[in-house]
Amino acid sequence: MTAQSQKKAGDLPRVTVLGAGPAGIAAAYALTKGKAKVEVLERAKVAGGNSTSFQIDGIWCDYGSHRFHPVADENVLADVKALLGDDLLLQPRHGRIRLGGRWIHFPLKLQDAILRLPPAFAASLIGDMALKRFRRRSQGPKSFSSVLYDGLGPTISENFYFPYVKKLWGLDPDRLAVMLAERRVSGSSIGKILGKMMKMLPGMRGATTGRFYYPKKGFGQISQAMVAAAEGQGAEFRFGADIVRIERDGTRVAAVVTREGRTETRHEADQVYSTIPLTTVVRLMDPPPPPEVLMAAQSIRFRGMILVYLILEADRFTEYDAHYFPELSIPISRMSEPKNYSSATGPKGRTILCAELPCDPGEKWWDMSDEELGKHYCAWLGNLGLPVTMPVIRCETRRIAHAYPVYDLDYQRHFETVDNWLLGLDGFLSFGRQGLFAHDNTHHAFAMAYAAADSLTAGGDVDRTAWAAHRHEFESHRVED
Numbered sequence: 001m002t003a004q005s006q007k008k009a010g011d012l013p014r015v016t017v018l019g020a021g022p023a024g025i026a027a028a029y030a031l032t033k034g035k036a037k038v039e040v041l042e043r044a045k046v047a048g049g050n051s052t053s054f055q056i057d058g059i060w061c062d063y064g065s066h067r068f069h070p071v072a073d074e075n076v077l078a079d080v081k082a083l084l085g086d087d088l089l090l091q092p093r094h095g096r097i098r099l100g101g102r103w104i105h106f107p108l109k110l111q112d113a114i115l116r117l118p119p120a121f122a123a124s125l126i127g128d129m130a131l132k133r134f135r136r137r138s139q140g141p142k143s144f145s146s147v148l149y150d151g152l153g154p155t156i157s158e159n160f161y162f163p164y165v166k167k168l169w170g171l172d173p174d175r176l177a178v179m180l181a182e183r184r185v186s187g188s189s190i191g192k193i194l195g196k197m198m199k200m201l202p203g204m205r206g207a208t209t210g211r212f213y214y215p216k217k218g219f220g221q222i223s224q225a226m227v228a229a230a231e232g233q234g235a236e237f238r239f240g241a242d243i244v245r246i247e248r249d250g251t252r253v254a255a256v257v258t259r260e261g262r263t264e265t266r267h268e269a270d271q272v273y274s275t276i277p278l279t280t281v282v283r284l285m286d287p288p289p290p291p292e293v294l295m296a297a298q299s300i301r302f303r304g305m306i307l308v309y310l311i312l313e314a315d316r317f318t319e320y321d322a323h324y325f326p327e328l329s330i331p332i333s334r335m336s337e338p339k340n341y342s343s344a345t346g347p348k349g350r351t352i353l354c355a356e357l358p359c360d361p362g363e364k365w366w367d368m369s370d371e372e373l374g375k376h377y378c379a380w381l382g383n384l385g386l387p388v389t390m391p392v393i394r395c396e397t398r399r400i401a402h403a404y405p406v407y408d409l410d411y412q413r414h415f416e417t418v419d420n421w422l423l424g425l426d427g428f429l430s431f432g433r434q435g436l437f438a439h440d441n442t443h444h445a446f447a448m449a450y451a452a453a454d455s456l457t458a459g460g461d462v463d464r465t466a467w468a469a470h471r472h473e474f475e476s477h478r479v480e481d
């Protein structure tokens, strides 16, 4: 008997949520406000997915630099503020980026850029801006590189964006799709970048310009607080529950099967709300989807990442929250000092530097020992003029397989094949960063989850027209760094 046929009039619909990252947690939180009975299935032992936090030597660490951006939708921000209360800090952004061999404040500040950019680099930028109208437009099919070249010119493209994306995605910029530029590059012309820099000037900035929200106990405290609230509303979270099969009866998803140790459990519901990678969903379908869907899913790639945590015997390494490294001479893309995100002063005599090393399983870094990675890390910092002069206590690493969706030139057609097939399934909805292959922030994952909850009808169906309208809204999501 299906969950639907067992349901009595007046019963709330039952929703099984797959994954307890921000999207899954926020779906549980929104649905249990009187819309549905919810069970959340999560493989990990803790909530938060890529946005979780953990402690190393008494210091809260994240999976790389994580900030909650004030540009979040009003209702999302209001919920996060209400859930965290005084534990949510509004912090000034204080980072540095390497441009033209010099350190420049990041986010960019006009006065700092004027003083610090190498004169030849600055002159070249001004030249790009002045000559934009006369620049020959790129011919042929558009790609990330052609759109950036046309919009920003060669100086910023070649010195910043091209090496940075090559490092992040492991592909040349002309093999990356235009979508990446639309999602990721907030200043599509030098005029717009200058406009953003002007807004950073004293007297011109708003209350949250150049600032970010961050919880006292790490970014993952947001997820923890939302899980507690959802549980208080009746949501049930099952951690350590690996989803191993999604059973399908024609076009209807009938049940989800989890494995905990040696025990398999079958979960039935009116709706399955999935936030796990869409490629995993396709792989777990029983019976499998048509061959063209399987092939499309196999062609979709996620970029992995190693987070390298260097534990140092010092109160602090630098005053900066993050350092951004666009150049290809070192393989890490960013380094953060977690204590500086919450202005933590303790523990004394300890600080941690977290490096983001984009890397896929099979690449040389992936199987390297923590000790070896630590040695390379110190050498890279030394080469950049940031020598590690204090004792290194040890190095720890974490590996994530689904860090970034890879928007190569073919991804769109493969994604659409999988997405259209999933949209045709009854009792199933895929969303979140991994579910919609969306290069997004946590506040976007929350917004998607709220929209998914909004689309559930009292009868336990998904209002497909409402969902289509929400999907259209998601196209406006832009990544904040």
Ligand SMILES: Cc1cc2nc3c(=O)[nH]c(=O)nc-3n(C[C@H](O)[C@H](O)[C@H](O)COP(=O)(O)OP(=O)(O)OC[C@H]3O[C@@H](n4cnc5c(N)ncnc54)[C@H](O)[C@@H]3O)c2cc1C
Binding pocket: 018, 019, 020, 021, 022, 023, 024, 041, 042, 043, 044, 047, 048, 049, 050, 051, 063, 064, 065, 066, 067, 068, 069, 241, 242, 243, 244, 275, 276, 277, 280, 305, 356, 402, 403, 404, 431, 432, 433, 434, 435, 440, 441, 442, 443, 445, 481
């Ligand atoms: C390096 C880095 C830096 C970032 N910085 C920021 C930032 O500063 N600010 C910001 O807002 N966002 C940032 N993000 C993005 C943010 O991490 C994501 O937007 C957010 O975590 C997406 O949430 P999600 O729930 O959609 O997916 P995820 O967080 O990936 O959660 C998916 C969940 O599904 C679970 N799952 C997968 N497969 C299975 C299975 N078979 N069975 C059971 N469970 C399964 C996973 O364990 C995971 O918990 C950053 C991301 C990265 C990689």
